Amino acid sequence: MISPKKYARTAKKVPKGFETPNEFFNYVYNDEEMIWMGQNTNHLHNENGVVEAMMGCIKKGDYSKYPPPEGFPELKELIREDLGLVHGFDTLITAGGTESLYLCTNDILEPNNNTITCDPGYLIIDNFASRFGNVKSVSIYNKECGYKLTPELVRQNMDENTKLVSLIDPLNPLGSSYTKEELKEFKEIAEENDIYLINDITYRDFARDHHLMAKYAPEHTITIYSFSKIYGMAGLRIGAMISTPEIINSVRSILINDLGTNLVAQKGAIAAVNSKYEWLDRIRRITHHNQKLIKKAVDQLENVFIPVYPSDGNMMVIDMYDADVNPREVADYLLDKGIFTREGSYTSKRFGHRYLRVSYSIPTKQVKYFIECFLEVMG
Numbered sequence: 495m496i497s498p499k500k501y502a503r504t505a506k507k508v509p510k511g512f513e514t515p516n517e518f519f520n521y522v523y524n525d526e527e528m529i530w531m532g533q534n535t536n537h538l539h540n541e542n543g544v545v546e547a548m549m550g551c552i553k554k555g556d557y558s559k560y561p562p563p564e565g566f567p568e569l570k571e572l573i574r575e576d577l578g579l580v581h582g583f584d585t586l587i588t589a590g591g592t593e594s595l596y597l598c599t600n601d602i603l604e605p606n607n608n609t610i611t612c613d614p615g616y617l618i619i620d621n622f623a624s625r626f627g628n629v630k631s632v633s634i635y636n637k638e639c640g641y642k643l644t645p646e647l648v649r650q651n652m653d654e655n656t657k658l659v660s661l662i663d664p665l666n667p668l669g670s671s672y673t674k675e676e677l678k679e680f681k682e683i684a685e686e687n688d689i690y691l692i693n694d695i696t697y698r699d700f701a702r703d704h705h706l707m708a709k710y711a712p713e714h715t716i717t718i719y720s721f722s723k724i725y726g727m728a729g730l731r732i733g734a735m736i737s738t739p740e741i742i743n744s745v746r747s748i749l750i751n752d753l754g755t756n757l758v759a760q761k762g763a764i765a766a767v768n769s770k771y772e773w774l775d776r777i778r779r780i781t782h783h784n785q786k787l788i789k790k791a792v793d794q795l796e797n798v799f800i801p802v803y804p805s806d807g808n809m810m811v812i813d814m815y816d817a818d819v820n821p822r823e824v825a826d827y828l829l830d831k832g833i834f835t836r837e838g839s840y841t842s843k844r845f846g847h848r849y850l851r852v853s854y855s856i857p858t859k860q861v862k863y864f865i866e867c868f869l870e871v872m873g
């Protein structure tokens with residue numbers, strides 16, 4: 495008999511009335527009216543050439559061929575240009591940032607190594623890292639550290655077996671992000687101790703200001719890139735990893751998708767990067783405006799607060815612990831109203847009981863409806 499492996503928990507709790515996470519996700523997916531504030535996805539795109547590029551490829555029947563295994567060179571180059579990491583870097587196209595995170599942990603870690611992650615944080619990284627080594631999850635839910643894994647916290651928690659540090663910037667779920675000075679300190683830590691830094695920049699384009707770890711410590715950084723959020727292409731499952739040719743070469747030896755990533759999605763991704771500067775400002779503007787509306791509503795409530803404001807992501811945390819409100823009950827209530835949000839336990843083992851996470855790259859009309867229902871339930 496085969497029993498499930500005992501890796502770090504993936505935190506897929508099943509909401510009320512559902513038997514499995516899959517049943518729940520199938521339910522929210524199939525409800526066409528559902529307001530999607532639960533997965534930091536982006537529902538603000540209209541004309542951007544992505545549909546036309548994918549349809550063109552489908553109509554020609556190109557999908558009966560395999561794509562180049564590491565991705566179309568055009569897409570690989572566009573991603574590097576988008577980041578300004580043109581010389582001395584290589585790219586691998588993957589089925590989402592998720593596959594890149596898996597490959598990265600698999601490639602770098604030996605069984606006696608540990609990875610430093612943070613709580614709250616993106617727990618899938620903890621899960622992957624625990625398959626190949628150990629995980630040291632550091633609590634960051636406090637003002638003193640600015641709700642982020644600081645260089646100081648990394649120094650305090652690392653030991654001789656630390657090989658990897660996870661820097662999610664901006665951070666899911668809080669929206670905290672790093673300054674240039676902090677990145678310089680991480681560079682020192684990485685170089686002094688010969689460790690690697692995962693720089694997950696999934697939410698980069700929502701940030702007011704953003705700096706890439708790879709510009710400071712290129713030899714020690716693996717950058718994780720996603721098409722799911724700013725590009726609004728979550729269902730197409732496409733992303734990338736960018737690092738030095740040496741690291742990418744090493745990852746080549748452990749590839750899963752040896753026959754390449756969905757070519758229709760890649761054609762869509764090429765169109766998305768090419769059209770980025772036509773739609774980026776509009777999406778950022780609406781997202782920032784929506785965030786302000788939610789903040790204004792939260793400020794009306796006693797003992798409820800947003801720990802990181804403004805958030806540099808398209809999501810934020812609303813802490814309701816001191817108001818004696820259970821975020822899970824709030825999420826269930828909102829789901830009944832047709833709004834999908836996420837209680838904290840999805841992104842935190844230690845602080846999940848304190849907060850609800852909401853994302854807001856959605857039409858402002860929907861945000862206003864959320865506010866109405868949220869104030870109602872909190873009242």
Ligand SMILES: Cc1ncc(COP(=O)(O)O)c(C=O)c1O
Nearest residue numbers: 590591592616666696720722733
């Ligand atoms: C920090 C972070 N990294 C990666 C991902 C997954 O990205 P993808 O959809 O490209 O696999 C997410 C999704 O929410 C995320 O929050």
